Amino acid sequence: MWQTSAQKILEGHSECLKKLIEDHEKRHTVISSLRSRCIDGSTLLHVAAYFGEHQHIETLLQLQVDVDILDYKGATPLQRSRDEKTMQLLLKYGAEVNWRDDDGNTALHMVCYGETGKPTRMDCLGLLFSQGGSTRKCNKKGLLPVHCAAIQGRHNAIQAVFESGIKETEFINKHSYERDTPSLPYLALSNGHLECTKWLISNGFLLKDREDIELLLDMVCNKDDKKNNLESVEYLLSNGLDVNICDKRGDSVLHLAALQIKSYEIMKLLLSFGAQVNLTNHDGITPLFNTVFASNFHGARLLIDCGASLKHQDNEDQTAFDHVKNTEDWIECGIFSNEINDLLRAYDLRKSVQLVRQVANKVKMKGAVH
Structure with a gap:
């Protein structure tokens, strides 16, 4: 019974709150204490203040409930109020x-x-x-x-x-x-x-020193679709922020954007502001590598069209296409030219040949041991 009443009060049923207070006042059903946090951590006065129930607020205050009684987060009814008239009433009774x-x-x-x-x-x-x-x-x-x-x-x-x-x-x-x-x-x-x-x-x-840099780096690598995100990036760049700034790992803004599947428009924007397509981080990796790691097909196509080097090798002597895990997925996406698709197949074949050689060498070494 009480749980049902409490739920209705939380949903804003004024009559339920009124009946509860009246029953207590008339001694029909006495609540152990009007000061108890009996409604989801709040007192009846907090709830009445939240919903702007002025008559109930007056009644509770006249029943000696402290105007600054605290809820489960240490907040007063004034702090839970959402309209001017309720605040005026509580302040009239001396709310802090x-x-x-x-x-x-x-x-x-x-x-x-x-x-x-x-x-x-x-x-x-x-x-x-x-x-x-x-x-x-x-x-x-x-x-x-x-x-x-x-x-x-x-x-x-x-x-x-x-x-x-x-x-x-x-x-x-x-x-x-x-x-x-x-x-x-x-x-x-x-x-x-x-x-x-x-x-x-x-x-x-x-903005304070380096806040613009922090904002830009966060915006391009944040997966949340925040309102005005693209416009915000454009605003920062239009106000003179260097599009080629890098984080501690040496990743540029374009590197970070390349890791996000839904970053095509931001990548286009960065490139229009002069982002260096072949800039390398501390591992010798360019933004194209990151599109491969993320299977960001459209991002990869954009970078290639803007001059991304397919021959560049990272610190481990690997090209971006050496890191492609499923060549067929890249080819079947249908957005690359025949020349690029042929190149993907060539890299895939080379990896297959290298794998066969590695297996053969292991078998050979194992036979020599026996």
Whole structure:
């Protein structure tokens, strides 16, 4: 019975929550404690605040439930609220506007982060500012509320923070550089919010040293299809980032992109910005080798068309086609010229001959031992 009621309350059934509170108040069915975290780690007050049930909030507060009671993550009902009127009600009863939960987040952090895919709650931001909500408290990750807004691409929230106090911009810049905290453009762009990134940079917030390099390398080797990924790569390159930068292993951006099956458009973009098709890493491997390792047929065709060397040998004296595992798959994909297909067959034949010789030599050596 209780599990059914709890589930309905979590789904937002107001009447179920109302009946539970009324039954307790009238002593029909008494809950052991209104302060217990009986609804999936939350108290009834947290749930009422989350769903904006003002009448239920008033009732619970009148039943002496602490307005700043904590849920399983150390958050108050104010921090779980999602609308201005609910926040106003809780603040009227004395809710602590700058309380930090177990992760160090305040209500302002939570509103700045908001709900993914939903508009920024600007009215809630304005209310928290007016009640002394601090824009300068950082959570345990070192993030200010404005950083949370950048992660979600909420440039309107960021602008509101800037306008909330004197020298906010100066403070945020100083905070990012003095602490091991990513810049606002980095957080926005790494989470796929290109327009927010452009807005930030146009308003004087720049990427920290080497953040652009880290972003570019991450974008081309990340398998997730993040929003605006291709456009973000183009934006970084258009702003002067060297397309031939390499990571610690000597892999260029093109090397990394070549390892991804769905990277054709990014590879085309990199090549259009002057990516060196025959650049080698510390193992003597070119991007063409990586397309072979990943069975990236379309990427290989693109590189070959752009002048990738088929004769180049790595540090182990192997060419890219020496690493082809299933020649028939490459031929049957149907995107290579007859000349390339013939070359693939030749390499496959050579590997077969080498294998036969190796086996024969082993048999010969074994016979000599006996």
